[in-house]
Amino acid sequence: MTYTLLYDDDHGLIRLQEILKHATADHKWMVRRLKPGEDNRPLLKSLKATGVTRVILDCPSDRVLEYLRHANEVKFFEDYMSYVLMSLDAHTLDLEELRYGLSNVTCLRIFDPSDSTTASSLADWKASKSDNVKIPGQAHEITVEAALASDAAKLITSAVESAPDEFKIEAQKIQCDTESQWELGEEFTNHLLTHPITGITDKITLDNTTGERTNFNVEIMELSNSGFNSIAKWNAKTGFLYARSPNDVSNILAEKWQNKTFRVVSRIGAPYLIERTPKEGEVLTGNDRYEGYSKDLIHEILKETLHLNYELEIVPGNGYGSYDKETKKWNGLIGHLLERKAELAICDLTITYERRSSVDFTTPFMTLGISILYSKPTPPPPELFSFLKPFSVDVWIYMAAAYLIVSLLLHILARLAPNDWENPHPCDKSPEELENIWHIKNSCWLTVGSIMTQGSDILPKGYSTRWLCGMWWFFALIMCSSYTANLAAFLTNAAMDDSIKSAEDLALQTKIKYGTVEGGSTSSFFRRSNVSTYQRMWGAMESARPSVFVKNNDEGVERVLKSKRAYAFLMESTAIEYQLERHCDLMQVGGLLDSKGYGIAMPFDSLYRTAVDNAVLKLAESGKLVELKNRWWQAPEGSGCVSEEAGEEGASAAELGVDNVGGVFVVLGIGCGMAAGMGAFEFLWHVREVAIEQKMTQAEAFWAELTFALSFWETEKPVQHSRPSSSASESNMASRASSVLRSAADLFHLDVFK
Structure with missing residues (x-):
């Protein structure tokens, strides 16, 4: 100082x-x-x-x-x-x-002239004065010199009056060049030093050794x-x-500065301060020309809390303030304050050691830290067959091969296993023939039903075939579970990008450039940091060509948007929050690299420093600072970005559109088409057989079968037999009768066994 x-x-x-x-x-x-x-x-x-x-x-x-x-x-x-x-x-x-x-x-x-004890002594002094002269320009008649002289005289007088009888104070002639002394001088001096009195300057006590006064206010x-x-x-x-209490200081300040208009300097930069667009026919003057967080905050502090007038002005060059080593001067907001062109400076002005050594700051009205602004990864275009992505092509090929091999092996083992040969007529205890249902079609049906988790209405009975089915079911369980889990993870995380996740990732790569505002507090942080990672980042920023530094935050945000994920911008977290509300294709990478605050700057020794600081604390305790931030940070209704972290009670994954799962519908449609084609082929093949058996044309058989198929109310279909010739009709009738009797006997036995 x-x-x-x-x-x-x-x-x-x-x-x-x-x-x-x-x-x-x-x-x-x-x-x-x-x-x-x-x-x-x-x-x-x-x-x-x-x-x-x-x-x-x-x-x-x-x-x-x-x-x-x-x-x-x-x-x-x-x-x-x-x-x-x-x-x-x-x-x-x-x-x-x-x-x-x-x-x-x-x-x-x-001494206080209004004190009762002092006033009494002062009255005695005035009464003893021989003159009535008043010193020009003074509000009181007595001076400190006169008060001290009066108290000294009173001390000696009181000591003489209270001296013991053996003290005979008589005037004596003493020569200066002789060594003769007053005989009682030392004893009287001791008596004087131990004899306190109360005078104009309050109680007087003296040190016994030095004789100096020991108490005074x-x-x-x-x-x-x-x-x-x-x-x-x-x-x-x-x-x-x-x-004085803090409230007294505020009241005195308000009284002293009630006729003063505070000059508040700031800079243009959303959302802290922006120029208002006048409505048609509207003329904006004074502070009405601006709006933003800074204006609302300074209005709450000066106008609403301290009841003081203020006037906003924009700093030339719109700079925050940096020290020029060549001119040895500050520019921007800090230089404006040092030149006494303003009383206060408010904006997103970071409190740094360098700035704090030149100007004073209030308690931070906003805390923040440095973070990384980066573009969100462009989501890949939806693929029609994205449901196939959970497994690689090799896995799909191996699964198809496994399906065919297991189906064929089941068919072979079933023909070899004795237990899979069954009696076609359970009522016949001594069948002449045994039946094996595990032909290739049923084998493929069982394996495909298992892997589709639908099961089958037929099951093997042999040991080998059952063991084979058990192994296939285990394989189907694992593969279906893996597919389901991987499909969910793939579809919900398709847009995630692992290029950079922190400042360390930025420092370890060279493809993505990164920078800060030139001459700002963020660049000062990296320049002065002793952390090896940040030192490496600062070296990369300084050596980058073209320059990675920008003039302001808006330019940095614009560069990130246009760089196609080739540039990251290091800026304050509060500014990032504001940009994320308005640019949905931006994101914050990693956490905070440091912790600092924004404060209101003012020159040193400002009388209003304490009052403004108390006003900031009052606004913080009342929640007004949070209210102001929400007012200016949140985007207008309907224009903001929906947070990806919202909706915790709902689904955690993103919705799947037709573009994501459309391939499943294509497969289903193709399958339905193939089934329809196979059905048409079977129908035409059946028509051909009927035409041969019934000795009719294929057109007649086709329309007859089609008419019956479309008669949905018919639930039973008569068995078609070929037309007999005239010579063999009698013998056929006999054989038909015997088969009918055999069938009736079978039905009779079945009813009995039931």
Whole structure:
């Protein structure tokens, strides 16, 4: 910190020496001498150009007003200035003409004239005065020097009056060049040091060894609209005791700045501040020209909470603020504040160490971190036969081969197994022939029914065939379960991309370029980081050609959108949240790389710093900050993106459209067509046989069979027999009768066994 001492006599330098004994290496001092009775305005004007803000004025009280007037005339008594008046009589000055100035004026006093004990002693002092002279410019008649002299005289008088009888205080002639002393001097001195009294400057006690005063009170006084007011007290025992609460500070601030219009500087950038588009016939002026999160926040702080006026302005160049090593100056918002062109700066301004060393910040009104903005992977075009994807082509071929081999093996084993040869007539205990139903058609039907998890109405009975079916069922169980699980995972995760998942993935590859805003806090983070991954990323960004740095966030977002997944942008997480609400083809990759906050910036030593900070905390506790963020971050109704994480109670997978499962319908349609073709072929083949057996034309047989097939109310079909010739009709009738009798006997036996 830099302090400027203004003094007008040699005693000021002597007092400065005592101050420097307790100063630290961080304190820098600038010393200038004022000339009483002369024009000191050129000196004060030159000091103003250096940017000093802390001034200690060491001069007698009767010259304080003169020097402050000169400072006010050259605008060295403006905002951000702090004056400490060294004169202990400064609180008695009538500074009414400077009360409404913007500087902070502080002084000290060692007694309170309004205190009852002090007032009583002061009344006694006034009554004993022989003159009635009043010092010009002072509100009270007594000075600190007079008060201390009065208390010293009172201490000696009281000590003499209370001295023991053996103390005979008589005037004696003492030569200066002799060694003779007052005989009772040492004893009287001891009596004086142990005899406390109460005077104008409160209770007086002295150290027995050094004779110095051991107790005294000091009040810190601050100039306000009503004059000097006490803001804190100090004594050796209790230290500092502050007399003002945060609410009192806010009230005093509001009173002091009620006629001031705060200049608030910001920058254009959605959603923090954007220019309003006027309606037809509407003329926008002043703060109405802008809207956004920053405007609403500063309005809540200054207008609604502190009841202060403000005016928004845009910083030239629309920059955040970076330090130029060549010119050794700040630009952007930070430079605007340092040049005293604004009182506050608000936008998405990150609190960094470099900025914090030049300007002051409030408590962060928003916390965030650096993350990666990247384009979402383009979902692959839906395939008609995507249901085949869970298995590779080799697996499908092996499954088809396994199906044919198992079906053929089942057919062969069934013919070899004795238990699979069955009696066609269960009522006949001694059949002449045995039947085997496991021909190739039934074998294929059993295997296909098993793998389709539908089963079959016929089952093998032989040991070998049953073992073969069991193994096939196990194979079908595993393959069907694997297919179902893999199909669900494939269809729901088809759009997932594993190119990059974190900053480490970015650092380990060279195909995807990445960058930040040039000169911003994000680039400073990578430039200063000691983490090897971030150092590697910064080296890659610096060496990339063409440059991967952009001028602002909007340019970075636009570059990500147009790069076709060849560029990733590193930016603050809050800005990413805003962009994701409005660009559905963007996504955030990984978590936060750091943790930081946005704050309201202001020059150092701003009187309103505490009040603005308290207002931010109040808005945070009331939930107003969250409400403001939701208002400006959420996209307008109907235009936002639907979050992929929404709908936890519903299905976790994405809906499947016709494009995804249309191939299944194609297969079903082809199968139905093949079945219809096979049915037509069987029907025509049957018509040919009927035509041969019935001795009729194929057209007659076709229409007869088709008419019967379309007669849906007919449920029984008579058995067709070939027409007999005239010569053999009698013999055929006899054989037909015998077969009918045999069939009737079979039915009779079946009913009996039931």
